[in-house]
Amino acid sequence: MADLLANLQQFFEIVRYPAGSALCLAGAILCVIGTIGVMRFPDFYTRMHAASITDTSGASVILIGMALMAPDWLVVVKLVVIFWLVFLTSPTASHAVASAAHTAGLQPLIGRVGQKPDDDEGAA
Amino acid sequence: MTAAALIAILLGMILLLIRTLIGPTLYDRVLAVNSFGTKTVLALGLLGFVMGRPEFLDIAILYAMINFVSTIAILKFFRYRSFQVPLVRRDAQRGKRNG
Amino acid sequence: MAYFLGLLIALAAFWLGMSGHFEPLLLGLGAASLAVTLILAYRLDILDREGVPYVRVVGFALYFPWLMKEIVKANWTVIRACLRADLDIAPTLVKLKTVCKSDLAKVTFANSITLTPGTVTVEIDGDKLLVHGLYEQDSQPEAFAEMDKRSARAIDGKGAAA
Structure with missing residues (x-):
């Protein structure tokens, strides 16, 4: 049993750097996808949905990847603190932006968009 | 591969800067700057790991806090044109507390 | 009092998790900043269910x-x-x-x-x-x-x- 545990720990020591950096890369690609959504979507309210990909899945995948690469427990605690800060503040900030835009009278686009493929002006 | 992740995040930041520059309304720009701040937090953490100095995470924590406060401050300023007004809705005063 | 203790424990855990040093000087500085934070929170009157929501931490988990x-x-x-x-x-x-x-x-x-x-x-x-x-x-x-x-x-x- 102890032998198996030692083997598992050895395996984890070998595998954690490649797995951590692969997760970091995946999270960064998720961030870029969110940014592409911010560039493509037609109006402000829909852009907000794309921006929240970066805040949720991108941030958590990158932070999990960094936690796998962490040299000691102190770094993991700091990563958990960053995770909580991002997860508590980003919906509040999004709601503040949306509420301010709605109060100022910015009308959202309602109904089906994108029947024609060339009506997204920010696709460049 | 961590360096590749850092480069990808920097690419996303450049795209967000373009959105900040061409954003048709003010709120698009605020949203882009807020998302830019989140990406900066992640990029600072990754930069620490690429350089082998995870102490950069302290700076990332600080930046996460400042990013939130600055977004709220910008929105408050554009809504009331002043930082001195309390953040309470005018029609929410009825009832006992916070309606 | 429960809110006070909850805030105290959370802030102490935050300090220890951030610093990671256990020398007397740094622990003393941490205790001083804890005291200042608690006094400020008491004077701001935010030691209530919303300001210290650690009572519901199990349900939230x-x-x-x-x-x-x-x-x-x-x-x-x-x-x-x-x-x-x-x-x-x-x-x-x-x-x-x-x-x-x-x-x-x-x-x-x-x-x-x-x-x-x-x-x-x-x-x-x-x-x-x-x-x-x-x-x-x-x-x-x-x-x-x-x-x-x-x-x-x-x-x-x-x-x-x-």
Whole structure:
């Protein structure tokens, strides 16, 4: 049993750097996808949905990847603190932006968009 | 591969800067700057790991806090044109507390 | 007093987790800053259920994994919408009524909606919420009923879930 545990720990020591950096890369690609959504979507309210990909899945995948690469427990605690800060503040900030835009009278686009493929002006 | 992740995040930041520059309304720009701040937090953490100095995470924590406060401050300023007004809705005063 | 102790424990854990040094000088500095923070919190009168929400930490810990699962599912939808060649979205505004009683539960519910990609809370007024959704068929009021019920149970306690 102890032998198996030692083997598992050895395996984890070998595998954690490649797995951590692969997760970091995946999270960064998720961030870029969110940014592409911010560039493509037609109006402000829909852009907000794309921006929240970066805040949720991108941030958590990158932070999990960094936690796998962490040299000691102190770094993991700091990563958990960053995770909580991002997860508590980003919906509040999004709601503040949306509420301010709605109060100022910015009308959202309602109904089906994108029947024609060339009506997204920010696709460049 | 961590360096590749850092480069990808920097690419996303450049795209967000373009959105900040061409954003048709003010709120698009605020949203882009807020998302830019989140990406900066992640990029600072990754930069620490690429350089082998995870102490950069302290700076990332600080930046996460400042990013939130600055977004709220910008929105408050554009809504009331002043930082001195309390953040309470005018029609929410009825009832006992916070309606 | 329970709120005081909760804030004290949380702040002490935060300091120790951030510094990682256990020399007398740094521990003394930490104790001094804890004292200053607690005095300020007492004078600001924020030592209440909202300012120190550690009483409901068990209910919230049960709620959080379910929320993560929902976030992953919703992320997949929005990622597909971002990468599709034709921009196939149908934005909509939905009015909701929540069963949450306290302000903290309402905030939890609204933040859960905003945290899930594809839906953003635009306004809260009393127990009515205005939600902007990316897909019309995914953001009907019935789709939020379970999240509403779960966040009410997590924060308001067992008896409040109607």
